[in-house]
Amino acid sequence: MGILSNESCLKMKEKEYHKVIFPLKLKLAELQRTSKDKKIPILIIFEGLEASGKGSVINEILVTLDPRSYRVISHNHPLEENTLPLKQYLEDIPGKGELHIFDKSWYDLAFQEEAYITRRCKEINKIERSLLRSGMLIIKFFLHVSKKIQRKRYFKAKKNPAKSWKVTPYAWKQNFNYKSIIRNWEDIIERTNNFNCDWNIISSNSLYGAKSEVFRIIVEKIENYLNQKEIRPDDVLLPYKKPYSLDNLDLNKTIDKKEYKKELVKLQNKISDLHHELYTRRIPVIIAYEGWDAAGKGGNIKRVVEKMDPRGYDVIPTAAPNDVEKNKYYLWRFWKSFPRYGHIAIFDRTWYGRVLVERVEKFATKYEWKRAYQEIVDMETQWSNNGSIIIKFWLQISKDEQLKRFKEREKTPSKQWKITEEDWRNREKWKEYKAAIEEMISRTSTNSCPWHIVPANDKYYARIFVLKKIIEKIEKKLYNI
Amino acid sequence: MGILSNESCLKMKEKEYHKVIFPLKLKLAELQRTSKDKKIPILIIFEGLEASGKGSVINEILVTLDPRSYRVISHNHPLEENTLPLKQYLEDIPGKGELHIFDKSWYDLAFQEEAYITRRCKEINKIERSLLRSGMLIIKFFLHVSKKIQRKRYFKAKKNPAKSWKVTPYAWKQNFNYKSIIRNWEDIIERTNNFNCDWNIISSNSLYGAKSEVFRIIVEKIENYLNQKEIRPDDVLLPYKKPYSLDNLDLNKTIDKKEYKKELVKLQNKISDLHHELYTRRIPVIIAYEGWDAAGKGGNIKRVVEKMDPRGYDVIPTAAPNDVEKNKYYLWRFWKSFPRYGHIAIFDRTWYGRVLVERVEKFATKYEWKRAYQEIVDMETQWSNNGSIIIKFWLQISKDEQLKRFKEREKTPSKQWKITEEDWRNREKWKEYKAAIEEMISRTSTNSCPWHIVPANDKYYARIFVLKKIIEKIEKKLYNI
Numbered sequence: 001m002g003i004l005s006n007e008s009c010l011k012m013k014e015k016e017y018h019k020v021i022f023p024l025k026l027k028l029a030e031l032q033r034t035s036k037d038k039k040i041p042i043l044i045i046f047e048g049l050e051a052s053g054k055g056s057v058i059n060e061i062l063v064t065l066d067p068r069s070y071r072v073i074s075h076n077h078p079l080e081e082n083t084l085p086l087k088q089y090l091e092d093i094p095g096k097g098e099l100h101i102f103d104k105s106w107y108d109l110a111f112q113e114e115a116y117i118t119r120r121c122k123e124i125n126k127i128e129r130s131l132l133r134s135g136m137l138i139i140k141f142f143l144h145v146s147k148k149i150q151r152k153r154y155f156k157a158k159k160n161p162a163k164s165w166k167v168t169p170y171a172w173k174q175n176f177n178y179k180s181i182i183r184n185w186e187d188i189i190e191r192t193n194n195f196n197c198d199w200n201i202i203s204s205n206s207l208y209g210a211k212s213e214v215f216r217i218i219v220e221k222i223e224n225y226l227n228q229k230e231i232r233p234d235d236v237l238l239p240y241k242k243p244y245s246l247d248n249l250d251l252n253k254t255i256d257k258k259e260y261k262k263e264l265v266k267l268q269n270k271i272s273d274l275h276h277e278l279y280t281r282r283i284p285v286i287i288a289y290e291g292w293d294a295a296g297k298g299g300n301i302k303r304v305v306e307k308m309d310p311r312g313y314d315v316i317p318t319a320a321p322n323d324v325e326k327n328k329y330y331l332w333r334f335w336k337s338f339p340r341y342g343h344i345a346i347f348d349r350t351w352y353g354r355v356l357v358e359r360v361e362k363f364a365t366k367y368e369w370k371r372a373y374q375e376i377v378d379m380e381t382q383w384s385n386n387g388s389i390i391i392k393f394w395l396q397i398s399k400d401e402q403l404k405r406f407k408e409r410e411k412t413p414s415k416q417w418k419i420t421e422e423d424w425r426n427r428e429k430w431k432e433y434k435a436a437i438e439e440m441i442s443r444t445s446t447n448s449c450p451w452h453i454v455p456a457n458d459k460y461y462a463r464i465f466v467l468k469k470i471i472e473k474i475e476k477k478l479y480n481i
Numbered sequence: 482m483g484i485l486s487n488e489s490c491l492k493m494k495e496k497e498y499h500k501v502i503f504p505l506k507l508k509l510a511e512l513q514r515t516s517k518d519k520k521i522p523i524l525i526i527f528e529g530l531e532a533s534g535k536g537s538v539i540n541e542i543l544v545t546l547d548p549r550s551y552r553v554i555s556h557n558h559p560l561e562e563n564t565l566p567l568k569q570y571l572e573d574i575p576g577k578g579e580l581h582i583f584d585k586s587w588y589d590l591a592f593q594e595e596a597y598i599t600r601r602c603k604e605i606n607k608i609e610r611s612l613l614r615s616g617m618l619i620i621k622f623f624l625h626v627s628k629k630i631q632r633k634r635y636f637k638a639k640k641n642p643a644k645s646w647k648v649t650p651y652a653w654k655q656n657f658n659y660k661s662i663i664r665n666w667e668d669i670i671e672r673t674n675n676f677n678c679d680w681n682i683i684s685s686n687s688l689y690g691a692k693s694e695v696f697r698i699i700v701e702k703i704e705n706y707l708n709q710k711e712i713r714p715d716d717v718l719l720p721y722k723k724p725y726s727l728d729n730l731d732l733n734k735t736i737d738k739k740e741y742k743k744e745l746v747k748l749q750n751k752i753s754d755l756h757h758e759l760y761t762r763r764i765p766v767i768i769a770y771e772g773w774d775a776a777g778k779g780g781n782i783k784r785v786v787e788k789m790d791p792r793g794y795d796v797i798p799t800a801a802p803n804d805v806e807k808n809k810y811y812l813w814r815f816w817k818s819f820p821r822y823g824h825i826a827i828f829d830r831t832w833y834g835r836v837l838v839e840r841v842e843k844f845a846t847k848y849e850w851k852r853a854y855q856e857i858v859d860m861e862t863q864w865s866n867n868g869s870i871i872i873k874f875w876l877q878i879s880k881d882e883q884l885k886r887f888k889e890r891e892k893t894p895s896k897q898w899k900i901t902e903e904d905w906r907n908r909e910k911w912k913e914y915k916a917a918i919e920e921m922i923s924r925t926s927t928n929s930c931p932w933h934i935v936p937a938n939d940k941y942y943a944r945i946f947v948l949k950k951i952i953e954k955i956e957k958k959l960y961n962i
Contacts, residue, residue, distance in 0.1 A: 026895055029895070030895065033898050055790050055791055055792065058791045059786070059787070059788075059789070059790075059791045062786065062791060062796075063783045063786065063787050066779070067779065067782060067783075067796040067798055067829055068798035068800065068829065069798075071795070072791050072792075072795070074791070074792040076792055103791065103792060161754075162753065162754035162757050163757075165757065165761070272643065273642075273643035276643050276644075276646065280646070298547070298548065301548060302544045302548075305540070305543065305544065306540070306544050307540070308540070309536050309540075310536055310539045310540045310543055310553050310555070310584065311536065311553075311555040311557055311584060314552070314553070315543075315548040317548055317549035317550075319549065322804055322805055323803055323804045323805075324803055324804070324805050348548055348549065414507055414510070414511065417514050
């Protein structure tokens, strides 16, 4: 006896419905304007059985709302097959003051991939938890219909030429396998019923009843949110085993220039060959660069890509977010930049900005950056579990070496653009940054995505180090060595 | 003897190349920074034969540039087949201060669709003309290689396991049909060699020679642009046959409420049926709404979509551009919102903002809005020629009726949010707006995309008018009646 076996439903006649729905619609329209003004992101998710009237319910909501601030995103059509499926849902989440309706969502993904239900549900829970913490209101509906009424609706639709196309072989299959489908949905719903964003199961055996229930719940949820009655999931600070210290790193490692040149060409050719192998095997690679100002990130990246086919990689610089990005969940722009299968994305600075510059410069609150460790590790783990290679580098230089490079940049006309007032200001906060870096490395060096700390006082040494590590990681994935 | 028959090429040895390329690279890096500061959008297009070394040339440019402000967009993989192919290129154009490199471009589209070369080239010319006028620098390269050397490179690549995959059956076909392929490219190049963004044909028989030529030309073009030596295409003001006057419109048309209700349901059901027919036939539809403040656009749109399947339409409100949009060519955001095949996009205000609010409020310069008539008509014509239905409505109300509605909005609590200071300010400029509207209708009412002027003093009448017109237009396309 699962949660979907209860077939009780709110029965309602047309006349009664109109009386009930009118004030609810007025209220909802008003609440939407308020949430827009208060910059609350609202995500309403609809899942449900075939012929459960999802389209009709969604349309009733739409005609109530101001079209200037909602969007319906139908994930009903097949997803693109050239990148992580989760990415495609994440790209569509609402920003501040936006209301998005998902017609099918990441839950449909879990449902379609029956063998992975457990893993998918865990991933979804982590994503929703993170979105809830960021201040999003998530309302989830499952529209339920009995086997008998589903079949009745199919027969009725078949008689209408404009609707008969909806009764696909897939729809019939759902009716034949009704029980096992219900069981799978019950499994998904039970696994994802938490964090105060629990499922609302609506029987649509009576469509008027279902519609009025949906409206009532949306109005109630938004009101509760506005009155701060919603409980957000707790923040968690990701623990670590032992603290990492940069002081123990040997920065005196060097490589002879002649040796460097020889190695460089050899390794670059190797990477170029592996790049093609990755392409044929459709494995996405993320290379993440972090490091002190003037640590040599730019030059290092250049050497990595120099012999690669430009069709297969992207260098993604991470600057301060623009106003579209600022309006969204902070990891949104990185999900968006996730590469296609078989492609390489090289990030020049990354999502770790949250616990580095945003922490030190106080662009993020203490609560925001403290919970980010867990959220970032969750994201990387999802990428990695889904078959991607993730390689993270911290380019470390000494404070003296940085000073030397700053001064050299000031002297050299072709390099002056590289040095700004901001670099000098950041340098003054060396100690705060160092603490943030060490905490970041301690907390986010996981088994699947460890940090690689690169001694970079000698640029040549750093470049060879990075090239070798990338090759090692890719070969490990490709040949399991 | 076409323009590609000349096989002369700049021959260069490795040592000489390094001497030549070093100062060019330094210069290019500097010019890129200057163009970024001066907010110039730069588009570099690469087309060429197989094995002409496109990838290698592009990569040489990339390692020269600051990765923070370029992007390579490879249009080498097959395009998505669910929307206008031109849209997918337009989405990728650079914004102010950005440098984008197209590895294959809209020219490849023209080349692939041999039967449409003439039409495609005309469309491309119009798009490039419009981009050039907007201040973009466009540099086009065609990399040429002789039949003999192409074959030689294939054989060499076949021996290298990491490169042999590049020698596809398609590549061989190109070598066998070398002459006819050259003829098609000559045709395309000759048709699109204009507006001071002419083709640079580079023989890559010597790869070092080709690279140094490409660098020399890019440096020269950017320098010329910065020194204002580039000549932009002239602005054109689209002529019209006879001026349109709103004064002749009969605004007293009404419909009885009972009659309205009956008609409404009938027409809504009809549209819902046609919507499915459009979906199966994969025809995209654009419905564009413009009208005075309080003319009833929102309510009108609601009635149109009320019975439609929400999976098949989008309502796109057009507000002031956000900072990403502001940074791009002004029609970029509308190309981006072009619907998928079989879908309906309803624009609540449109690209005509350029010649209405942006003109009256002086957000656009006189030169900008004057040339916009032609550019907008070009865009609509391209959409229409490629199989879309475009329906444009102007909702007209009298000045008195507007005042009545404003006052009513102020009195009704649930409508107060609809009326702002700005509405009152716009009302004071009634005369300027009227002149702009009339000029817009006169200049942009074309055979394929005429304006439909809707008498909207009676909201019911306006809704029925719009529904009927949409049905008429869709039926005309579907059944050719």
